Amino acid sequence: MILAEFHDGLGVVALVGRVKVQVRSEEFADQGMIHAVHVASFPTKREADLVDTLRVAGNLSISLVAVDECGAVVGHVAFSPVTVAGATAGVGMAPVAVLAECRCQGIAAELIRRGLALCQEAGHGFVVVLGDPAYYSRFGFAPAADWSLSDEYGGGSAFQAIEFKPGSIPATGGVVRYAPEFAALGD
Numbered sequence: 001m002i003l004a005e006f007h008d009g010l011g012v013v014a015l016v017g018r019v020k021v022q023v024r025s026e027e028f029a030d031q032g033m034i035h036a037v038h039v040a041s042f043p044t045k046r047e048a049d050l051v052d053t054l055r056v057a058g059n060l061s062i063s064l065v066a067v068d069e070c071g072a073v074v075g076h077v078a079f080s081p082v083t084v085a086g087a088t089a090g091v092g093m094a095p096v097a098v099l100a101e102c103r104c105q106g107i108a109a110e111l112i113r114r115g116l117a118l119c120q121e122a123g124h125g126f127v128v129v130l131g132d133p134a135y136y137s138r139f140g141f142a143p144a145a146d147w148s149l150s151d152e153y154g155g156g157s158a159f160q161a162i163e164f165k166p167g168s169i170p171a172t173g174g175v176v177r178y179a180p181e182f183a184a185l186g187d
C-alpha cells in the first residue's frame with residue numbers, strides 16, 4: 001500500500017512501506033543494476049539475460065525501475081510485445097522482481113500499477129501475464145481463457161490478461177506468442 005506520494009523534482013516518489021522508492025522508466029545507467037536484481041531474484045540468470053536481449057532487440061516496450069534513496073535499483077518490471085494470430089496488439093508483463101530484502105512492502109505492486117497505466121496510455125490493447133492468480137488478480141488480471149487465449153508454455157490458469165480496449169483481443173482468441181527472445185528462456 002502506498003502511504004504517501006509526492007514530487008521531488010525527479011518524478012513521483014512513493015513512500016511504500018519502509019523503503020522510500022522512486023518508480024520511473026529505466027535509464028542507461030540502470031542496466032547493470034536491473035541485471036543484478038534479476039540474477040538475485042531468480043534461480044538462474046535467464047530472466048536477467050532475457051531483459052538484456054529484449055533491450056538489444058528493441059523489444060522492451062516499457063521498462064520500469066524502483067530506485068531507493070541511494071539511487072540503487074531494488075525492483076524492475078518489463079513489458080514486451082506479444083502477438084495473437086500473427087498481429088501485435090498487446091504486451092506481456094515479464095519478468096518482475098524485487099530484491100528479497102525489500103519485498104512485501106508493495107514495491108512490485110507499485111511497479112505493476114504504474115506499468116499497466118503506461119501500457120494503457122501508450123495504446124496497448126491488452127496485457128498478459130503468467131503468474132499466481134492470487135497475486136495478479138488484484139491488478140485486474142482475469143483468466144486469459146475468458147478470452148479463449150492460451151500461451152505457449154502450458155500456463156493454464158496462471159495465464160491471465162487485462163483488456164484495456166474491448167475488441168483488442170481477437171474474438172476467436174488464439175495462442176499468445178511472446179517476443180522471440182523468450183525462446184531462450186526454455187533452454
Ligand SMILES: CC(C)(COP(=O)(O)OP(=O)(O)OC[C@H]1O[C@@H](n2cnc3c(N)ncnc32)[C@H](O)[C@@H]1OP(=O)(O)O)[C@@H](O)C(=O)NCCC(=O)NCCS
Nearest residue numbers: 041042095096097098102103104105106107108109132135
Ligand atoms: C513476486 C515479487 C516480485 C513480489 O514483490 P513484492 O515487492 O514483495 O510484492 P508486493 O509487496 O507488491 O506484494 C507482496 C505479495 O506478493 C506475494 N508474493 C511473493 N512472491 C510471490 C510469487 N512468486 N508469486 C505470487 N505472489 C507472490 C506475497 O505473498 C505478498 O502477498 P500479500 O500481499 O497477499 O501478502 C517478489 O517476491 C520477487 O521478486 N520474487 C522473485 C521473482 C519472481 O518470482 N517474480 C515473479 C514471476 S516473474
